[in-house]
Amino acid sequence: MTPTDLQSVRDHIASRIIGQQAFIDSMLVCLLSDGHLLVEGMPGLAKTTAVKALAEALEGDFHRIQFTPDLLPSDLIGTDIYRHDKGEFEFRQGPLFHNLLLADEVNRAPAKVQSALLEAMAEHQITVGQRTYPLPQLFMVLATQNPVEQEGTYHLPEAQLDRFLMQAVVTYPTREEELQILELDGRQQKQNYDPPAKRLSQAELFAMRRAVAELYLDPKLHSYIVDLVQATRQPKLYDKDLGRWCRFGASPRASIALARCARARAWLDGDDFVAPHHIQSVAPEILRHRILLTFEAEAEGITTDAFIKKLLSLVAIP
Template sequence: MTPADLNPVRDQIASRIIGQQKFVDSMLVCLLSDGHLLVEGLPGLAKTTAVKALAEALEGDFHRIQFTPDLLPSDLIGTDIYRHEKGEFEFRAGPLFHNVLLADEVNRAPAKVQSALLEAMAERQITVGQRTYPLPGFFMVLATQNPIEQEGTYHLPEAQLDRFLMQAVVTYPTRDEELRILELDSQQRKGQTPSTTTRLSQAELFAMRRDVANLYLDPRLHHYIVDLVQATRIPRAYDADLDRWCRFGASPRASIALARCARARAWLDGDPFVAPHHIQSVAPEILRHRLLLTFEAEAEGVTTDIFINRLLNLVAIP
């Protein structure tokens, strides 16, 4: 398999979304790395549309669930239902048993509901009562959220954030892109947009993932990855400002994610091996939701992206 085999997926997304190339690349990297993606952005920036376009280009079951304050964990996982005619309980699977799950506005639901995703995202299984049910081999959660400062939103628990492989941030389009958005909307209203003709099969996707996993990653870059993650935990070894800004660093999941996503980034670029710039290009999406900054950093207007960019400039490349 080659990166060109993903062109139908790219074309499907491009037919629905104008611009946002960084966001689209993050979705593809996450897909090839067998991980879950958290998408953050203000309302109206086509977060949901992009995720649906990706799902429609893939072979598999797709389900969208709108997270609301009154949602229950059983609405995601499923529940045991008593069958009078059989005299026994029967499990009715919930939305988590689909291949692609769009958790729309995931931070609208309280932590009790959000925690229902933990086992599914980390272990690819669901436990109900005394029984455990495996999830499909192809299982991906794409969750959208509005910024925490928006009314009626909750902070996602740190344990759940850590289970998202990447966090993509969707920004406003440029002026030219917004003009093209108006043209696309006009075409859609006239029914002139093409329909999906081909879908990437799961067999093809698994073959791509094997190619990505086999891409060469030099042992010296393993040390670089670990140094980056260690620097988030002991920033005082690199810079006094970094030490003031960071309360808690990234977990070992971040190291694993950096290696996996750097391989996927190199494969998408058509490169035969991973280079330091591949690691640096995916580092913001992998680290930004795993860092907890101090109140001092927030008061100074320091964001996680500012912290990460400074970190990348300070940690030596082998």
């Protein structure tokens, strides 16, 4: 399998949204790395549309859940139903048993609902009572969230944030892109959406994942990845200001994510091995939701992305 085999997926997503190329690349990197994606952006920026377009281009079950404050954990996991005719309880599966799950506005539900996703996202299984149920081999959570400054939003627990492989940030379109959005909307009002030319099968996707996993990653770059993650925990060793700005650094999941996503990025670029620039290109989306800044940094207007950018400039490349 080669990156050109993903072209039909790219083309279908591009037919539904304008621009957002970095966001599309993040979805494909996450898909190839067997991870989950958190997408943050203001309402109306086509986050949900892009995720639905990706699901349409893949072979598998798709389900969307609208997260609300009154949602219950059983609404995600499922529940045991008593069957009078059999005289026993029977488990009725919830939406988590689909291949692709769109958790729309995930940070509008309270923490007890977020906790229902923890085992599923980390271990691809669900435990109800005394029994554990495996999830499908292809299982991916694509969650959208609004900025926490928006009315009715909650902070996601750090334990759940760490289970997202990447966090993509969707920004406003340019003037030219917004003009194209108006033209696309006009065309779509006159005709139905075109189905994808070809749906990517799960067998093809798993073959791509194997090809990504086999891509060469030099041991020196293993050291570079670990140095980057270690630097988020001990930033004062690299810069006095970085030490003041960072409260908590990234977990070992970040090191694993950097290696996986760098391989996927290199494979998408058509390269035969991972280079330092592949690691640096995916680092912001892997680290931004795993780093907690100090109140001092927030008071100085320092963003997580600014912290990561300075960190990347200071950690030596092998």
